[in-house]
Amino acid sequence: MAAVAAVSLSFNACRPKGAGSAVSGNAAQRTYVPPGQYDEFYTFTSGGFSGQMSVYGLPSGRLFRVIPVFSVDPEKAWGFSEETKPMLMTSHGFVPWDDLHHIESSFTDGMPDGKWMFANSNNTPRLARIDLTTFRTAEIIEIPNTGGNHCSPFTTENSEYVIAATRFSVPPDGPESDVPIDSYKENFKGHISFVSVDKETGEFDIAFQLKTPGLNFDLSSAGKGVSNGWLFISCYNSEQAHTLQEVNSSQNDKDFIMAINWKKAEEYFKAGRGTVQTNVRYAHNKWDEHTHSATSEIKTEVTVLDVADFDDLAYLIPCPKSPHGADVNPTGEYIVGSGKLAALIPVFSFAKLQDAIANKDFEGEKYGGIPVVKYESALHGEVQKPGLGPLHTEFDAKGNAYTSFFVSSEVVKWNVESLEVLDRQPTYYSVGHLMVAGGNSKNPYGKYLVAYNKITKDRFLPTGPELCHSAQLFDISGDKMELLLDFPTIGEPHYAQSIPADMLMDKSLKIYDINANQHPHKTNGEAEARVERDGNIVRVYMTTIRSHLTPDVIEGIQLGDEVYFHVTNIEQDWDMPHGFAIKGANNSELLIMPGETTTLKWVPDRVGIFPFYCTDFCSALHQEMSGYVRVSPKGSNVPITAYTGTK
Amino acid sequence: MKSLHRAILVISGLALLAVIILPIWRIELDAAQYPEGLELLIYSYKLDGHVDIINGLNHYIGMKVLRADDFIEFTVLPYLVGIYGLAFILVGLVGRRRWLYVLFGAFLLFGIVAMVDFWRWLYEYGHDLDPTAPIQVPGMAYQPPLIGFKQLLNFGAFSIPDIGGWIFISCGVLLAYCVYAEWRPLKAKQIS
Amino acid sequence: MKKLLVLLTLGIALYACSQGGKQNNDNNTAVRSAANPEDYDPTRGEGKFDNVDVGEQLDVAMAQEGKVIADLKCASCHKYTDERLVGPGWAGVSEKHRPEWIMNFITNPDPMIDKDPELQAQLEICLVRMPNQNLSDEDARQILEFMRQNDGLK
Numbered sequence: 001m002a003a004v005a006a007v008s009l010s011f012n013a014c015r016p017k018g019a020g021s022a023v024s025g026n027a028a029q030r031t032y033v034p035p036g037q038y039d040e041f042y043t044f045t046s047g048g049f050s051g052q053m054s055v056y057g058l059p060s061g062r063l064f065r066v067i068p069v070f071s072v073d074p075e076k077a078w079g080f081s082e083e084t085k086p087m088l089m090t091s092h093g094f095v096p097w098d099d100l101h102h103i104e105s106s107f108t109d110g111m112p113d114g115k116w117m118f119a120n121s122n123n124t125p126r127l128a129r130i131d132l133t134t135f136r137t138a139e140i141i142e143i144p145n146t147g148g149n150h151c152s153p154f155t156t157e158n159s160e161y162v163i164a165a166t167r168f169s170v171p172p173d174g175p176e177s178d179v180p181i182d183s184y185k186e187n188f189k190g191h192i193s194f195v196s197v198d199k200e201t202g203e204f205d206i207a208f209q210l211k212t213p214g215l216n217f218d219l220s221s222a223g224k225g226v227s228n229g230w231l232f233i234s235c236y237n238s239e240q241a242h243t244l245q246e247v248n249s250s251q252n253d254k255d256f257i258m259a260i261n262w263k264k265a266e267e268y269f270k271a272g273r274g275t276v277q278t279n280v281r282y283a284h285n286k287w288d289e290h291t292h293s294a295t296s297e298i299k300t301e302v303t304v305l306d307v308a309d310f311d312d313l314a315y316l317i318p319c320p321k322s323p324h325g326a327d328v329n330p331t332g333e334y335i336v337g338s339g340k341l342a343a344l345i346p347v348f349s350f351a352k353l354q355d356a357i358a359n360k361d362f363e364g365e366k367y368g369g370i371p372v373v374k375y376e377s378a379l380h381g382e383v384q385k386p387g388l389g390p391l392h393t394e395f396d397a398k399g400n401a402y403t404s405f406f407v408s409s410e411v412v413k414w415n416v417e418s419l420e421v422l423d424r425q426p427t428y429y430s431v432g433h434l435m436v437a438g439g440n441s442k443n444p445y446g447k448y449l450v451a452y453n454k455i456t457k458d459r460f461l462p463t464g465p466e467l468c469h470s471a472q473l474f475d476i477s478g479d480k481m482e483l484l485l486d487f488p489t490i491g492e493p494h495y496a497q498s499i500p501a502d503m504l505m506d507k508s509l510k511i512y513d514i515n516a517n518q519h520p521h522k523t524n525g526e527a528e529a530r531v532e533r534d535g536n537i538v539r540v541y542m543t544t545i546r547s548h549l550t551p552d553v554i555e556g557i558q559l560g561d562e563v564y565f566h567v568t569n570i571e572q573d574w575d576m577p578h579g580f581a582i583k584g585a586n587n588s589e590l591l592i593m594p595g596e597t598t599t600l601k602w603v604p605d606r607v608g609i610f611p612f613y614c615t616d617f618c619s620a621l622h623q624e625m626s627g628y629v630r631v632s633p634k635g636s637n638v639p640i641t642a643y644t645g646t647k
Numbered sequence: 648m649k650s651l652h653r654a655i656l657v658i659s660g661l662a663l664l665a666v667i668i669l670p671i672w673r674i675e676l677d678a679a680q681y682p683e684g685l686e687l688l689i690y691s692y693k694l695d696g697h698v699d700i701i702n703g704l705n706h707y708i709g710m711k712v713l714r715a716d717d718f719i720e721f722t723v724l725p726y727l728v729g730i731y732g733l734a735f736i737l738v739g740l741v742g743r744r745r746w747l748y749v750l751f752g753a754f755l756l757f758g759i760v761a762m763v764d765f766w767r768w769l770y771e772y773g774h775d776l777d778p779t780a781p782i783q784v785p786g787m788a789y790q791p792p793l794i795g796f797k798q799l800l801n802f803g804a805f806s807i808p809d810i811g812g813w814i815f816i817s818c819g820v821l822l823a824y825c826v827y828a829e830w831r832p833l834k835a836k837q838i839s
Numbered sequence: 840m841k842k843l844l845v846l847l848t849l850g851i852a853l854y855a856c857s858q859g860g861k862q863n864n865d866n867n868t869a870v871r872s873a874a875n876p877e878d879y880d881p882t883r884g885e886g887k888f889d890n891v892d893v894g895e896q897l898d899v900a901m902a903q904e905g906k907v908i909a910d911l912k913c914a915s916c917h918k919y920t921d922e923r924l925v926g927p928g929w930a931g932v933s934e935k936h937r938p939e940w941i942m943n944f945i946t947n948p949d950p951m952i953d954k955d956p957e958l959q960a961q962l963e964i965c966l967v968r969m970p971n972q973n974l975s976d977e978d979a980r981q982i983l984e985f986m987r988q989n990d991g992l993k
Contacts, residue, residue, distance in 0.1 A: 246781060247780075247781060248779075251779060343784050388801050407800070408800075409680055410679070426679055428682075429680040430679070430680045455680050457682070515911075525911035525912070525914055525915070526914050545915040545916060546967050547925070570911060571972070572970070572972040572973035572974075573970040573971040573972065574971075619967050620967065621967055
């Protein structure tokens with residue numbers, strides 16, 4: 001019996017030990033930012049299915065702010081205040097949720113310029129622009145002819161355009177789109193939108209769309225440096241399957257990376273070679289910082305160029321097994337395709353691609369009218385045995401690439417030129433996206449890499465069936481990547497962008513100038529606070545300042561009235577918001593920044609006295625900052641009265 | 648037969664009867680995402696452990712779904728083990744040396760056939776892959792090791808006997824000892 | 840009496856706490872203004888204005904501008920009479936304080952509330968620290984002119 005036990009033990013000994021969670025000794029020191037001191041980087045992190053964008057500090061991993069973008073946020077009244085409701089309007093009406101996938105900085109000369117962050121929504125296709133002085137969503141535009149805007153919001157070297165491309169090909173918008181789903185091959189089309197960005201104001205405009213055969217566009221990177229003027233998009237489902245894609249889209253050994261000469265496309269567009277499609281409807285929502293209000297407008301025109309009509313717009317490069325990431329290195333010469341089911345990573349050379357195009361080194365058959373470059377002709381080389389399930393690649397400034405591997409749950413560092421694997425570190429667990437500070441720019445800041453993990457079981461205290469996703473911070477300044485920190489994230493982070501703190505912190509807005517406030521219902525000082533009735537519409541012009549609301553006694557409201565509280569915060573001091581909430585409102589609170597006017601709509605449902613109060617602890621007398629509304633029956637003769645202190 | 652050997656046989660027989668309800672073999676799977684590990688437990692009459700999760704993972708590589716109903720063994724094996732248990736007890740009670748030799752031969756044969764059968768199943772599941780599977784690695788087969796450790800893509804597969812298997816092996820070892828111990832004095836007698 | 844005693848003890852305890860906290864703060868943050876209370880000039884206040892030349896005559900246009908700003912940014916808390924609202928009424932303020940003290944205080948309230956003995960006494964009465972309303976130098980000068988007008992200067 002003892003012999004058997006000994007044998008059993010020795011069997012166990014032959015089993016390899018797991019890597020464990022090795023953290024080097026001074027990791028705590030390297031991520032510790034003492035109280036009162038600042039982080040080195042702002043990191044803007046996508047919230048995935050939360051629909052929001054969160055702002056963290058690196059290296060501490062501290063969460064500073066969650067910026068509401070595509071989902072309503074009652075804390076900030078986003079989608080609840082009358083002013084913000086138009087921001088979430090679409091051609092389908094008010095949409096209170098979306099899946100915010102990727103984010104990308106605005107760039108100048110291939111480097112983040114700290115002006116804006118762009119974000120895409122994956123479900124109801126839209127593109128958003130976040131202002132980096134106010135840390136608020138400034139603009140949202142809907143994308144027509146598009147199924148799910150996954151392949152977005154990647155921008156060109158000077159943010160001339162932000163790209164939005166469909167993940168689910170669909171028939172173009174319009175009445176002819178009522179077709180059998182199994183007619184995918186003939187009727188379904190891909191559309192790649194080029195949304196221009198105004199240099200000064202940042203305003204979006206869908207300049208033109210490229211129409212392609214039905215394909216799933218996954219991710220993309222614009223060329224930079226030598227490849228500026230080009231765009232590289234990973235495409236899967238070259239099988240053009242319309243059902244059970246899990247199996248049916250995984251049959252071809254190779255799908256494609258589509259290389260688009262966008263400067264050429266722009267030329268054709270400017271030369272009027274596109275077709276204007278007038279049966280589209282898409283919303284364009286803009287925030288005005290002076291009126292503190294949004295407007296929403298439905299647009300009905302878009303210019304479309306069919307790539308099959310031109311010889312020199314688009315080329316397909318075969319890429320193994322359902323590519324996910326298509327990432328361009330800092331010099332712009334190399335394009336890394338990550339076939340998520342492939343056991344190697346192909347690296348394509350821009351110079352070789354150009355030669356192949358010049359020499360017409362194409363496969364015999366075009367794909368949907370688009371020439372297919374021979375795989376070997378565009379190939380720089382393959383990284384052999386890198387890991388399992390490669391998804392995304394980022395770069396440092398020293399010629400290295402960092403690829404995330406979902407299946408083998410690791411980050412692998414390799415040399416772009418030599419294709420040699422240099423280091424691998426496990427992630428906990430199943431990394432999706434990863435981000436190197438500035439890793440998609442011309443000159444990455446390097447130093448930190450963050451891996452965004454889908455699975456965190458056993459990494460944090462358990463919280464029932466639903467667990468957080470996580471970020472894992474690695475120091476990549478040395479030869480080996482070193483794990484420093486685990487921290488939970490909001491929603492599902494798909495991508496992130498780091499910007500050096502000193503680029504943003506000094507221009508961060510502190511207050512809204514009350515004198516520049518052009519809200520149509522602004523209350524210009526307490527003397528103007530009042531209540532006005534117009535039929536059943538009652539407007540309360542209210543001010544807030546430490547520590548009272550004016551008026552705080554309101555009478556003469558009747559059942560059947562629609563009451564609009566237009567609350568102006570007349571504070572002009574940094575970090576002095578006031579809140580407003582009233583009992584029974586089927587709505588949210590308001591959180592009003594200094595100098596801002598915000599409106600809450602309230603429809604009283606019964607007679608009685610309704611208290612309201614400031615929700616943001618503002619001063620020693622915050623608890624006193626409250627008031628009453630009296631609601632009387634319809635037709636009551638209680639006169640409109642409003643005052644604070646003395647009548 | 649010595650009474651000690653007869654007692655060993657009876658006890659072994661009882662232990663073998665217990666094997667019917669104990670896990671005989673285990674295949675443990677380790678991957679980064681499964682820090683707690685996944686295990687497949689093979690009983691004489693059923694599969695247990697994380698069968699559903701393992702089936703869920705296997706479908707990516709196109710492996711057939713593991714279903715107890717597909718194995719004729721699970722209906723036969725409990726009876727076979729039971730018969731051997733009773734045979735152990737019977738031989739112990741009767742105490743005839745010839746019966747002991749027959750039992751040893753039969754038990755050895757049973758062990759060998761069982762292992763060959765097990766290997767055959769492992770081979771079949773590891774190689775008979777759906778050609779339309781999402782993940783296809785050229786030249787890759789997913790046959791777990793008969794015994795010991797093997798890396799299969801991101802999973803480390805570790806195959807060892809479980810408590811029932813160890814009892815089974817112990818019974819075999821004890822049976823062999825009895826045969827040897829009964830046979831040695833006999834041989835010594837013949838020589839002298 | 841007992842109640843009062845409890846309150847008093849509590850008050851002292853709170854005060855002691857706040858003192859302790861402040862010392863810690865001062866030790867930790869080097870950015871805090873280095874000036875110590877002994878350097879503080881209670882007639883001038885602390886801020887960028889040293890000597891404000893106001894002249895004998897009222898600038899009526901300037902005072903009018905000042906009233907517009909005061910109505911928006913100040914009147915929520917200050918009446919223009921001698922009656923206290925959140926803060927003290929403005930009547931007599933331009934006679935009680937030097938022009939530079941007023942302009943320093945309204946443009947730089949926080950540091951002055953920390954140091955000025957009279958402001959600290961006032962805080963005990965009002966309990967609310969005067970907010971920084973982000974007044975420009977010009978705004979401050981115009982408000983001062985309005986205060987002078989409010990005090991009867993012609």
